Amino acid sequence: MTLLERLKIETRAAHDRIEAAMDLDRRIATRDRYRELLIRFYGFHRAWESAAAPKAPDRAFFERRCKTELLVNDLKALGLKSDEIIRLPQCRPLMPLPAPEAVLGSMYVVEGSTLGGAIIAHEVERRLGITAETGCAYFRSYGRDIAVMWKSFGAMLLEASSPGTDDIIVGSAQKTFDVMHDWLCEAP
Template identity: 35%
Template structure:
């Protein structure tokens, strides 16, 4: 009876609530490591540029894989326009502002393996939970960069500013609505969404902070 009650409780949560619960430990771990890396006095422009290079190496192939999945007709049901959510160009602009050349950016190491963990609509939603969620925390990072290094959206923090302070919350709310709606219509996809979100947190932490 206890297991049954717990199962009913889990099923009563919407998809976003399940995602927050299932990824909490990994999310907290990542936030802690990122904070200890960025929010320290020794974090300067050179360290920031190296961090952005790692972000570029992750996001460039990630967004290419997003494009591949979004070309699938099944993605139309989700109702999210991925062209509005791309951020690789912002990373390129930030790196150029920090002194990188286009050739240096082209030679940056890229994450390999998204084809392995990201090929279906549920997997894309799980991955997007991590990518879109980062736009919320990015506002705090952008504020820190401007306060300590004088870097703003015009000279190096466009990526962390993402959609801008007024649009971030509305973009996040729309994403949440679409995820909950999809999972409600496809309850069999919930496990795949959760597994991919957890995998993304692990892969992202390993790539960025290893």
């Protein structure tokens, strides 16, 4: 079994849990609720990117996948000012990311949520009329390159895979799902 197959199998329950708890119909029912959802994603990504960047196995590879600035642009398009955004709450506590392998496991969750973002973007545009230019850049983050970005991330994961690293990667992915769930689904 490859590391990607193992990740998919061993994180399936956590993935399903967060997907069910997100209640996207409610969270994208109005412009205000959608903005609140983006605020929660901003709080997660801002904290996570700061914690993960120093330990990322390939800094340039990691930075091409950072999404905080997309969220800032979306929040500005939806009426928040820069000084309001910088004061928004950040996700705490984050999972420990003690090694590059832990960052890769965590990235698996974040990159996977980007795949689902394309579906969310379609619904946001259909329901609210918000496009990538008017407040939905985060969910459209990779645009037409989404499959290429996922494939290159998968290749990096498989390259990092070894009997000594796979448990760290899978464990970090599971913890990331838990933290993301608590922050996005249970926080006010």
